Amino acid sequence: MKTGKLLSAVLAAIMSVSTMGLLTGCGGSDSGSSAAPSGNGGAESKAGSSEAAEPSGEKVTLEVLTNRTDRVQDGSLDKLTDPFEEANNCEIKYVAYEDYAGSVSTRMGTDDYGDVLCIPDDVALADLKNFFEPFGTYDDISAKYRWADAKMDADKNVYGISTGGNAVGILYNKKVWSDAGITAMPKTPDEFITDLKQIKEKTEAIPLYTEYAAADWTLNQWGNLVNSASGNPNYENDILEKKLDLFAKDGGYYQTYKLMFDIFSTPGILEEDHANTDWESSKVWFGEGKIATLVMGSWAISQFQENAGDNVADIGYMPAPFTAADGKQYAETSSDFCMGVSKHSKNVDLAKKFVEWFASESGFAQKEGMIGSALNSQMPDNLSAFQDTVTFSKTSAPDNLIGKWDEIDKESGVGIWDGSNDNFKLKMAEAAFAGKGESEFEAIIKEANEKWAAARDKILGK
Amino acid sequence: MKTKRKHAPFKKWIKTYEGQKFYISVLFLLIPVLLLAVFTFVPAVNMIVYSFQDRDKYGANVSWVGIQNYKTIFTDTSILSTFKNSLYYLCGSFIQQVIALLVASILCSKIRAKGLFKGILFFPYLMNGVAVSIIFKKFFVKGERGIVPEGTLNSVLSVFGIEPIKWISAESPLLANICLVFVSIWRYVGFDIIMYIGAINSISPDLYEAADLDGANPWQRFKYIVFPSIKPIISLQLILAVKGAISVFEIPYIITGGTMNTSTFVIDTINTAFSKNKVGLASAMAVILLVIIIIVTLLQKYFFREDGSKLRQRRKTREGKR
Structure with missing residues (x-):
């Protein structure tokens, strides 16, 4: 009898303990995905020994977090990395996340967020030093790499090196556009809308696909056109320094979003059901010529080419249809994700070496049709339509304004890169879909202007 | 000495059946308390702390x-205004109650294959909300030529x-x-039907018999027998409906x-935290939602305690008579 009671007590105790074990086990594997434990184990055993490659012993494992689920799944990233792994006797373990920013922000709440990771864009520049190792000062890095200021804090320390960049423009199906009888690329918003109407008349394709079901990120693609529309590398700094309205007429923001509003208000040139657009399927439809135009960053080009089958040559990319006052067309080039090295990495030097190798020698950017981040790299072929345009990358902010743009954006709640339901972009789009006129557009930009001005005056002083 | 004296009975007590139990x-x-603490109480306390932070x-x-975060919520009209979409769901839940009551009454009468119908009607409630939503996403698609x-x-x-x-x-x-x-009605009406069937079945058949003898028609039977007997269940359902309407999400x-324009307060809370990156404000919004839900729950408890005490009183008087 007594043993029976004892047994049940022990059983209960074991169960509660094992549940706890299960819990902590869960927590560990959850934050580390599959790679973390092995990555840490390898790193720890290596920590004591020297940096140079060991003949025997365990290999160092670097855990690299990336947004490219597709490239991890098809193994091309692993293949790409083989030379680096051999040269440095290490192992690079890629961990990809579908919802990159969301998953990584959770991991960054702990100390375990890989050795190398693409820096999520919503980490405030001022906070970079809490999470990442600096690569050097702006002057050092900008001598070798493009977009060195993308992840730079107010002390001009650079925490991330770009994995490649994009010229900004609009994706179009060459065959559909020529079938519609369009010979010259549009240079102004009016020409662009006229062309879309012509496509509607002469072809079966949807002239412009909004991708509105994924509005939280697809509408942001319009925002990429802003600097190109302004034709001014210093546009953002000017807005702050000269205290311009965010949507000042003839500025980049006004022109870009006016174009979006006008297109979305024009009946017939969009898909019918905006609530049910489908991003993955649209890649196939685009190749088949069922969609004529999409506003997307050039990062999307390679994805659409992959899904185009035999029609790869039809996928074209054109500059934003804006002509500046000087009669030229401009296109901004901007950085894709930047890679940084975790502050908590056990192999900081090797990790930095990897980031620099990835940016300059890996050939990743070329393969993806992006502009390489090394200064001496060539423009990729698929941007040939940009021959007549002037490309520029935006000037970095002057010392007193570094990080202020994002700060004002967050404080004001305008949300230039935010895709919430009450964001100005979504309000504009829905006003346009509902056929509300110009006055609604003006009301939306007036509200945004006021919010922006109030936050700017609060942060920069009157 | 004192402790020893106290200790000894405890040792004895723990060996007794009561103590073992x-x-x-x-x-x-x-185990469950630990799980509850780790996944509910600790995050909830954290959330309350976050709501006072930027x-x-x-x-x-x-x-x-x-x-400051609470001030923002109550001064910035755009935040609380999303509760207006909850009104749609509240109106919907009234319709839902009517449908549920109607179907439940039918299923309680003498018809064939009662169990089958019950099963079919209850099935949507068993399905995962995400699955239901995806099904209806396709259900409402407006096609695209070609x-x-x-x-x-x-x-x-x-x-x-x-x-x-x-x-x-x-x-x-x-x-x-x-x-x-x-979609919401489609999913939840089955649950209400089962609740009402349970309530209606618990009515004593003697009452129906008596009503039949008096020549009551079905409507009179419903009005004077069924409705008064299931009143507590109806009020419970309505309170649950308010809760559901406020916190509708998936x-x-x-x-x-x-x-x-179909956003709800919970969707806005999530966007505030993870899209606008204002976790402090979002936590405050969540706390406000929590407070509203607690108030509604307390109201519900209050009403049902009334009923309970009445019942107890009745029982007491009955016993007294005996």
């Missing part, structure tokens, strides 16, 4: 702002010669919200993502 149940309770997703540069075929609803309507309708659109937020409310989140 006590510590075994404590040990077993440890913080982002990464928890860097946290600063204390006092009740690319997307018409959705289920439009295909069925076309059989009757009705032109395809754009169900979820910015032109008509009313229609879009009605569609979503319909159906609009998956079908529209909150676009086309």
Whole structure:
């Protein structure tokens, strides 16, 4: 009898303990995905020994977090990395996340967020030093790499090196556009809308696909056109320094979003059901010529080419249809994700070496049709339509304004890169879909202007 | 001495049946309580703490702002105004109660294959909310010439010669919200039906017999026997409906993502935290939702305690008579 009671007590105790074990086990594997434990184990055993490659012993494992689920799944990233792994006797373990920013922000709440990771864009520049190792000062890095200021804090320390960049423009199906009888690329918003109407008349394709079901990120693609529309590398700094309205007429923001509003208000040139657009399927439809135009960053080009089958040559990319006052067309080039090295990495030097190798020698950017981040790299072929345009990358902010743009954006709640339901972009789009006129557009930009001005005056002083 | 004297009875007590029962149940309770603490209480306390802070997703540069977040919620009209979409769901839940009551009354009468109908009607409630939402996302699709075929609803309507309708659109937020409310009703009505069937079945058959003898028609039977007997269940359902309407989330989140003026307070809270990166403000919003839910729950408890005490009183008087 007594043993029976004892047994049940022990059983209960074991169960509660094992549940706890299960819990902590869960927590560990959850934050580390599959790679973390092995990555840490390898790193720890290596920590004591020297940096140079060991003949025997365990290999160092670097855990690299990336947004490219597709490239991890098809193994091309692993293949790409083989030379680096051999040269440095290490192992690079890629961990990809579908919802990159969301998953990584959770991991960054702990100390375990890989050795190398693409820096999520919503980490405030001022906070970079809490999470990442600096690569050097702006002057050092900008001598070798493009977009060195993308992840730079107010002390001009650079925490991330770009994995490649994009010229900004609009994706179009060459065959559909020529079938519609369009010979010259549009240079102004009016020409662009006229062309879309012509496509509607002469072809079966949807002239412009909004991708509105994924509005939280697809509408942001319009925002990429802003600097190109302004034709001014210093546009953002000017807005702050000269205290311009965010949507000042003839500025980049006004022109870009006016174009979006006008297109979305024009009946017939969009898909019918905006609530049910489908991003993955649209890649196939685009190749088949069922969609004529999409506003997307050039990062999307390679994805659409992959899904185009035999029609790869039809996928074209054109500059934003804006002509500046000087009669030229401009296109901004901007950085894709930047890679940084975790502050908590056990192999900081090797990790930095990897980031620099990835940016300059890996050939990743070329393969993806992006502009390489090394200064001496060539423009990729698929941007040939940009021959007549002037490309520029935006000037970095002057010392007193570094990080202020994002700060004002967050404080004001305008949300230039935010895709919430009450964001100005979504309000504009829905006003346009509902056929509300110009006055609604003006009301939306007036509200945004006021919010922006109030936050700017609060942060920069009157 | 004192402690020893106290200690000894405890040692004895723990060996008794009562004592054994006590510590075994404590040990077993440890597991669920631990799970509850780790996944509910600790995050909830954290959330309340966060609501007094200005913080982002990464928890860097946290600063204390006092009740500023709560001030923002009550002064910035755009935040609380999303509760207006909850009204659609509240209206919907009244319709839901009527349908449920009607179907339950039918299922309680003498018909064939009662169990089968019960099963079919209850099935949507068993399905995962995400699955239901995805099904209805396809259900409401407006087709695209040459690319997307018409959705289920439009295909069925076309059989009757009705032109395809754009169900979820910015032109008509009313229609879009009605569609979503319909999905909500479809999913939850089965649960209500089962509740009502249970309530109706618990009515003594003697009453029906007596009513039949007096020549009551079905409507009179419902009005004077069924309705008064299931009143407590109806009021419970209505309170649950209020709770549901305030905290509706997955159906609009998956079908529209909150676009086309179909956003709800919970969707806005999530966007505030993870899209606008204002975790402090979002926590405050969540706390406010929590407070509202607690108030509604307390109201519910209050009403039902009344009923309970009345019942007890009645029983007492009955016993007294005996």
